[in-house]
Amino acid sequence: MPSLKTRIASLALETPLLTASGTFGFGDEYASLMRLEGLGGLVVKTLTLKPRSGNPPPRLVETPAGMLNAIGLQNPGLKHFLKAELPHLQNRNIPLIISIAGDTEEEYVALAEALDRQTGIAALELNLSCPNVKKGGILFGTDVVILESLVSKVRSVWNKPLIAKLTPNVTAVADLARAAATGGADILSAINTLRGMVIDVATGRPLLGNRFGGLSGPAVRPVAVKMIYEIFEATKLPLIGMGGIMNTDDALQFIMAGATAVAVGTANFVEPQTIPQIAAGLNDYLEKAGLESLHELVGVAHD
Numbered sequence: 001m002p003s004l005k006t007r008i009a010s011l012a013l014e015t016p017l018l019t020a021s022g023t024f025g026f027g028d029e030y031a032s033l034m035r036l037e038g039l040g041g042l043v044v045k046t047l048t049l050k051p052r053s054g055n056p057p058p059r060l061v062e063t064p065a066g067m068l069n070a071i072g073l074q075n076p077g078l079k080h081f082l083k084a085e086l087p088h089l090q091n092r093n094i095p096l097i098i099s100i101a102g103d104t105e106e107e108y109v110a111l112a113e114a115l116d117r118q119t120g121i122a123a124l125e126l127n128l129s130c131p132n133v134k135k136g137g138i139l140f141g142t143d144v145v146i147l148e149s150l151v152s153k154v155r156s157v158w159n160k161p162l163i164a165k166l167t168p169n170v171t172a173v174a175d176l177a178r179a180a181a182t183g184g185a186d187i188l189s190a191i192n193t194l195r196g197m198v199i200d201v202a203t204g205r206p207l208l209g210n211r212f213g214g215l216s217g218p219a220v221r222p223v224a225v226k227m228i229y230e231i232f233e234a235t236k237l238p239l240i241g242m243g244g245i246m247n248t249d250d251a252l253q254f255i256m257a258g259a260t261a262v263a264v265g266t267a268n269f270v271e272p273q274t275i276p277q278i279a280a281g282l283n284d285y286l287e288k289a290g291l292e293s294l295h296e297l298v299g300v301a302h303d
């Protein structure tokens with residue numbers, strides 16, 4: 001019998017299927033579906049130290065084969081999260097991965113320190129698509145020096161698996177992957193959204209309140225698969241692949257490019273049963289191919 005059980009760094013998952021941060025809230029919106037057959041881990045929406053109300057509306061617009069969002073990291077902040085969200089998440093009996101972000105290194109470190117004192121958190125994911133206000137607003141994830149420094153500072157206060165989530169908005173993603181590895185990340189995830197914009201021709205103005213947004217969904221998949229392929233060749237770290245995964249074949253592409261696990265984001269809005277459907281599909285694939293485990297397929301697309 002094939003098995004979807006997956007080990008990624010020291011994380012043991014029942015399946016390689018995770019939720020992508022920001023597309024599953026803190027799990028409560030999907031509470032009635034939370035016994036999702038096949039969900040290997042829950043990555044919650046990015047948490048910041050202080051509450052954030054996010055960007056002005058409109059925040060979402062559909063695009064060809066995708067969507068553009070500019071939510072702006074709306075979240076209730078650490079204090080509320082610890083009191084009102086973490087207790088129900090700890091009881092779900094599913095590996096919990098907390099995504100964090102900040103305006104400064106100190107904010108990321110403060111979050112990691114506070115979360116390290118809690119029980120029931122399996123891993124931290126660093127959302128690196130945020131401006132570093134002390135460095136003139138350069139995104140943490142776009143500069144090798146800034147990225148390595150941040151990862152190593154968080155590493156020094158966080159004792160469990162550390163995931164660095166890379167942004168695709170760079171020239172050479174392999175360089176950033178190596179910087180995160182040198183800083184001490186255990187796992188890399190990619191991709192976050194691609195920057196884009198839509199103009200409303202009726203008004204002649206940007207359609208999103210924030211002008212720019214992040215593109216996700218099937219439109220970004222070929223870019224994401226290529227980046228996973230490149231990162232796999234650049235580092236020895238295990239990878240979580242995401243970007244436009246809608247079905248089993250899409251998930252397999254990421255695994256064959258080098259991902260050990262995958263995350264599903266935009267597809268959850270289209271069909272909340274996407275993850276169970278992919279889990280069933282992966283099982284079928286293994287059975288038909290006569291394979292015991294998906295680990296046998298990781299990176300097979302490489303020479």
Ligand SMILES: Cc1cc2nc3c(=O)[nH]c(=O)nc-3n(C[C@H](O)[C@H](O)[C@H](O)COP(=O)(O)O)c2cc1C
Nearest residue numbers: 020021022046069127191192216217243244265266
């Ligand atoms: C509405 C929305 C909100 C998102 N919020 C976050 C977030 O809070 N933190 C984060 O790291 N990524 C966030 N993302 C990016 C996703 O986690 C994922 O990296 C990206 O959408 C690509 O995967 P997909 O095409 O399957 O959605 C968000 C994406 C969407 C569509």
